[in-house]
Amino acid sequence: MTADAMMLLQATVPIERTAPPKRAPRPIDEARFESFYRAHAASLWSYIYRLTGNPATADDLLQKSFFRFLRANPPTTTDEHLRRYLFRTATNLAFDHFRETKRERGQEIVVIEESAHESADLRHDMMRVFAELKPRERSLLWLAHVEELDHEEISEALGLKPKSVRVVLFRARKRLAELLKKKGLGS
Amino acid sequence: MSESCRRERDVRRAAASGTWTDELRAHVASCADCDAAASVSPWLARFAAIPDREHILPDPSVVWLKAQLMRNTTAAERVLRPMNQLQMGAYLVVAACWAAVLTWKWEVIDKWVHRLTPGQFIGGASVDAATSASVSLTFILAIIVLSSLTIMLALHTILAEE
Numbered sequence: 001m002t003a004d005a006m007m008l009l010q011a012t013v014p015i016e017r018t019a020p021p022k023r024a025p026r027p028i029d030e031a032r033f034e035s036f037y038r039a040h041a042a043s044l045w046s047y048i049y050r051l052t053g054n055p056a057t058a059d060d061l062l063q064k065s066f067f068r069f070l071r072a073n074p075p076t077t078t079d080e081h082l083r084r085y086l087f088r089t090a091t092n093l094a095f096d097h098f099r100e101t102k103r104e105r106g107q108e109i110v111v112i113e114e115s116a117h118e119s120a121d122l123r124h125d126m127m128r129v130f131a132e133l134k135p136r137e138r139s140l141l142w143l144a145h146v147e148e149l150d151h152e153e154i155s156e157a158l159g160l161k162p163k164s165v166r167v168v169l170f171r172a173r174k175r176l177a178e179l180l181k182k183k184g185l186g187s
Numbered sequence: 188m189s190e191s192c193r194r195e196r197d198v199r200r201a202a203a204s205g206t207w208t209d210e211l212r213a214h215v216a217s218c219a220d221c222d223a224a225a226s227v228s229p230w231l232a233r234f235a236a237i238p239d240r241e242h243i244l245p246d247p248s249v250v251w252l253k254a255q256l257m258r259n260t261t262a263a264e265r266v267l268r269p270m271n272q273l274q275m276g277a278y279l280v281v282a283a284c285w286a287a288v289l290t291w292k293w294e295v296i297d298k299w300v301h302r303l304t305p306g307q308f309i310g311g312a313s314v315d316a317a318t319s320a321s322v323s324l325t326f327i328l329a330i331i332v333l334s335s336l337t338i339m340l341a342l343h344t345i346l347a348e349e
Contacts, residue, residue: 037247041244046235063245063250067250070251071261146231150196
C-alpha cells in the first residue's frame with residue numbers, strides 16, 4: 001500500500017474514539033463531609049441567623065440542612081457546587097419555617113435575640129433594620145453581598161429565574177437603601 | 188433588565204471597602220444596578236462583619252452520625268411499609284368478616300343476648316328450642332376461625348411492636 005493510499009484510508013475510515021467511561025458519582029464520605037462542614041457551617045449559620053433572626057432557629061435549621069443534604073446524597077462534584085446546594089436547602093427550610101410561623105401566629109415574626117453587650121446592641125439594631133425586609137429580600141441581599149454569589153447562583157439557590165434575580169435584587173437594594181435613609185443610617 | 192452588570196462585583200467590593208477608582212465611580216453614575224448595589228454595600232459589609240454570639244456549632248461527626256441514624260430509620264421504614272400495608276389489609280378483612288358474620292346471624296345473636304338477662308335465667312325452662320337449632324355448624328366454625336384470626340393478628344401486632 002502506498003503512502004497516498006494509506007492517507008486516503010485514514011481520511012475515509014472514521015477513527016473510533018473511545019470516550020472515557022463515565023464514573024458514577026460517589027456518595028460523600030465522612031472525611032469529605034467533615035472538611036466540607038468545617039469550611040461552610042459557620043457561614044451557613046450566619047446566613048440562617050440573619051434570615052430568621054433567631055439563634056435557636058438557626059441552630060435547628062443548620063442541622064436540618066445538613067441532614068437533608070446528606071440524605072439527598074448529592075454527587076461529589078466541586079465544593080462550590082455542594083455549597084450552593086447546601087444554601088439552597090437551607091433557604092428552602094428557612095422559607096418553610098416562615099410559612100409555619102406565619103400559619104401558627106397569624107403574622108410573620110422575626111425573633112430577635114436580647115442584647116447585653118455593645119456589639120450585641122449594634123447587631124440588634126442592624127437586625128431590626130434587616131428584619132423589616134421580606135425574607136426573600138434578606139436572602140437575596142445576603143447571598144449577593146456577603147456570600148458573593150452571582151445572579152445565576154442566586155437563582156439556583158432561591159429557585160428564581162436568573163432574569164428575575166436582577167429585578168428583585170434591585171428592588172431589595174432600593175428598599176434597604178430607603179430603610180437606611182429613613183433611620184438615618186444611609187450613606 | 189435581563190443580565191447582571193459585569194462590574195457589579197467590583198462595585199460591591201469597592202463600596203464595601205471604600206477603595207474606589209475613578210473608572211468605577213464613572214460606571215456607577217451610569218448604571219442603576221451598580222448604583223443600588225453601592226448604596227447598600229457598606230452597610231451590609233458592616234452587618235456581616237459583626238461577630239455572631241460565641242456560637243458553638245455542633246461537631247461534624249455528631250451531625251454525620253445523626254444523619255446516618257436518620258437514614259437507617261428511613262430505610263427501615265421503607266422496608267417495613269409493605270408489611271404495614273399487609274397488616275392494615277388484614278385488620279380490614281377480619282373486621283369485614285366479623286361484620287358479615289354478625290349481620291348474617293344477627294337474629295340468633297340477639298336472642299342469645301336476651302337469654303342472658305336475669306329474667307330469662309329465672310324462666311330458663313322456656314328456652315327457645317328454635318334458637319339452639321338455628322345455630323348451624325358453619326356459624327360456629329366461622330366464629331372459631333374468626334376468633335383465631337383475631338387473636339393471631341393481635342399477637343402479631345403486640346410482638347411486632349416489641
